Amino acid sequence: MTSRTKGAARAGQYLALLAYLVFLVFPFLWLLSTSFKPATELGSLHPTWIPEDPTLANYRQAFDEQPLLRAAGNSLVAALSAAVIAVVIATPMAYVMARHRTLLARAATGWVVVSQAFPFVLVIIPLFLVLKNLRLINSLPGLIMVYVVWALPFALWMLVGYVRAVPVELEEAAAVDGAGRLRTLVSVTAPLLAPGIGATALFAFITAWNEFFFALVLLKTPEKQTLPVVLTHFIGAEGVADLGPLAAAAFLATLPSLVVFALIQKRITGGMLAGAVKS
Amino acid sequence: MTLATARARSGKAVDHGAWFLVLPALLPILVLSVGPLLYGIALAFTDSQSGRTEPTEWIGLLNFQDLRHDTLFWDSFRIGLLWAVGVTVPQFLLALGLALLLSQNLRFRWLARSLAIVPWAMPEVVVGIMWRLVYHPDAGILNETLRDLGFGEGRDWLTGLGTALPAVIVVGVWAGMPQTTVALLAGLQNVPRELHEAAAMDGAGAWRRFTTVTWPALRPIALAITALNFIWNFNSFALVYVLTNGGPGGRTRLPMLFAYEEAFRYGQFGYAAAMGCVMVAVISVLLAVYLVARLRGADER
Numbered sequence: 001m002t003s004r005t006k007g008a009a010r011a012g013q014y015l016a017l018l019a020y021l022v023f024l025v026f027p028f029l030w031l032l033s034t035s036f037k038p039a040t041e042l043g044s045l046h047p048t049w050i051p052e053d054p055t056l057a058n059y060r061q062a063f064d065e066q067p068l069l070r071a072a073g074n075s076l077v078a079a080l081s082a083a084v085i086a087v088v089i090a091t092p093m094a095y096v097m098a099r100h101r102t103l104l105a106r107a108a109t110g111w112v113v114v115s116q117a118f119p120f121v122l123v124i125i126p127l128f129l130v131l132k133n134l135r136l137i138n139s140l141p142g143l144i145m146v147y148v149v150w151a152l153p154f155a156l157w158m159l160v161g162y163v164r165a166v167p168v169e170l171e172e173a174a175a176v177d178g179a180g181r182l183r184t185l186v187s188v189t190a191p192l193l194a195p196g197i198g199a200t201a202l203f204a205f206i207t208a209w210n211e212f213f214f215a216l217v218l219l220k221t222p223e224k225q226t227l228p229v230v231l232t233h234f235i236g237a238e239g240v241a242d243l244g245p246l247a248a249a250a251f252l253a254t255l256p257s258l259v260v261f262a263l264i265q266k267r268i269t270g271g272m273l274a275g276a277v278k279s
Numbered sequence: 280m281t282l283a284t285a286r287a288r289s290g291k292a293v294d295h296g297a298w299f300l301v302l303p304a305l306l307p308i309l310v311l312s313v314g315p316l317l318y319g320i321a322l323a324f325t326d327s328q329s330g331r332t333e334p335t336e337w338i339g340l341l342n343f344q345d346l347r348h349d350t351l352f353w354d355s356f357r358i359g360l361l362w363a364v365g366v367t368v369p370q371f372l373l374a375l376g377l378a379l380l381l382s383q384n385l386r387f388r389w390l391a392r393s394l395a396i397v398p399w400a401m402p403e404v405v406v407g408i409m410w411r412l413v414y415h416p417d418a419g420i421l422n423e424t425l426r427d428l429g430f431g432e433g434r435d436w437l438t439g440l441g442t443a444l445p446a447v448i449v450v451g452v453w454a455g456m457p458q459t460t461v462a463l464l465a466g467l468q469n470v471p472r473e474l475h476e477a478a479a480m481d482g483a484g485a486w487r488r489f490t491t492v493t494w495p496a497l498r499p500i501a502l503a504i505t506a507l508n509f510i511w512n513f514n515s516f517a518l519v520y521v522l523t524n525g526g527p528g529g530r531t532r533l534p535m536l537f538a539y540e541e542a543f544r545y546g547q548f549g550y551a552a553a554m555g556c557v558m559v560a561v562i563s564v565l566l567a568v569y570l571v572a573r574l575r576g577a578d579e580r
Binding site: 009013014016017020021023024025026027028030031034042043044045046047049088089090092093095096100102104108111113114115116117118119120121122123124125126127128129130145146148149152156206209210212213217227228231232234235241243246247250251253254257258260261262265 | 297300301303304305307308311312313314315316318319320322327373376377380383385387391392393394395396397398399400401402403404405406408409410411412413415417418419420423426453456485507510511513514516517520521534535538539542543548551552554555556558559562563565566569570573
């Protein structure tokens with residue numbers, strides 16, 4: 001290959017990359033732009049990228065129109081509890097799945113795969129009936145229970161990968177030194193797993209923070225609803241929306257996810273989903 | 280070799296220590312996931328309804344017989360398949376291109392990688408809201424751009440009978456790009472570098488190197504992620520619920536939206552569960568593809 005064609009190929013690659021980035025980023029920039037526009041500007045037929053008369057009024061109005069703070073509080077409680085509980089109960093199981101090739105471990109792996117394919121409606125109807133009998137409809141504890149179980153498959157998956165990355169020889173050395181199983185787990189394996197457990201918890205948190213379907217079905221009154229459900233109230237029954245406050249609220253709801261994703265970004269690009277497609 | 284590893288390698292039954300470690304996760308899974316799934320399948324054979332005073336009765340295949348003649352359901356099923364194919368295929372091709380680019384030694388690659396994940400971090404509801412703003416007939420950037428470029432006055436994309444489904448498909452492609460790209464990037468790490476270099480030395484062009492070296496190594500992961508994406512897309516709900524709520528005139532009513540309405544608006548639990556069962560039946564075929572791809576991928580390593 002001559003250096004000239006090589007240069008052209010490089011230029012083409014950068015151009016393609018730029019096209020991808022424009023496609024991936026422009027809707028987000030538009031959301032931001034819309035959130036700072038006064039109502040007069042949103043009513044005009046010729047919208048611009050940069051608001052001519054930027055304002056924070058939409059953000060104020062968003063809080064006036066819908067109980068955003070309470071909704072964010074509900075989301076925080078639900079997502080945080082679900083993430084902590086899921087990781088606490090998934091870690092020991094993931095450990096067994098990674099270290100013991102038993103029937104149970106195989107069955108669990110199989111379930112993890114199959115559970116990815118459920119249409120949620122087939123699970124939510126019976127869950128709705130059961131939670132109703134337990135008087136857990138329209139309650140955060142009910143939603144948290146659902147979120148924990150829903151987070152378990154990918155939590156197990158990620159954690160199994162992290163456990164496998166810890167050399168088994170380290171544990172054997174501890175066992176030779178006379179440490180029991182639990183002792184080995186707590187003093188040798190757990191510290192090495194800590195970053196992986198943290199990433200898994202953050203990922204579970206974000207998934208629950210973003211979740212919509214279960215929250216929509218299980219939470220009936222505005223006082224109990226989570227942020228994604230409350231966001232849809234900004235879109236009126238006929239789909240007519242107050243665009244400014246809608247954009248402002250939507251942007252605010254994304255901030256926590258963006259921050260957490262920035263924190264675990266290295267681990268994501270490192271192949272989080274690879275677990276789902278590798279064994 | 281210690282006792283623990285001997286046990287691990289021989290694959291004998293779980294010892295008591297392991298049971299103790301497994302139970303905290305296993306119980307919730309059985310009670311809140313496996314149990315409801317079986318209960319849900321059973322409900323499909325009953326006349327369960329919300330607010331019914333008389334007890335629920337076993338009605339055999341009646342729900343399924345009704346489903347057979349429910350043209351609205353088959354419409355939504357067809358739309359679901361169209362949507363799933365329409366999202367999965369372009370998404371795979373675009374993500375493959377992006378993954379190949381990101382595996383090159385380009386400047387600003389780190390920035391591109393970070394930005395490429397942004398759609399993944401956003402709640403689906405926000406993604407839907409965001410694209411409503413993009414598609415907005417007056418205040419949206421899409422129509423304004425088209426106006427600027429001289430393509431007329433633009434349209435009402437999400438409420439037009441012909442444009443609604445393509446419009447939501449574009450959003451679906453956008454929203455799922457990061458996951459697919461990340462999975463393919465991970466797959467590209469399996470591509471043997473030496474083989475690549477050897478092929479280049481032999482004078483193989485980029486396309487030849489892709490078809491003879493990259494693709495064979497990537498194929499198991501590509502197949503698995505495509506099957507999974509198809510399943511996820513077929514089952515998706517939030518995005519289209521926010522964008523069009525199934526409209527206009529049911530043109531974007533995915534099976535999940537249909538089943539949701541049937542169950543939680545009209546209270547037809549049994550009937551909606553039967554829909555779920557039909558969906559599972561279709562998905563099982565793809566799940567089989569996915570499992571086979573996974574197993575073959577594991578063998579080749």
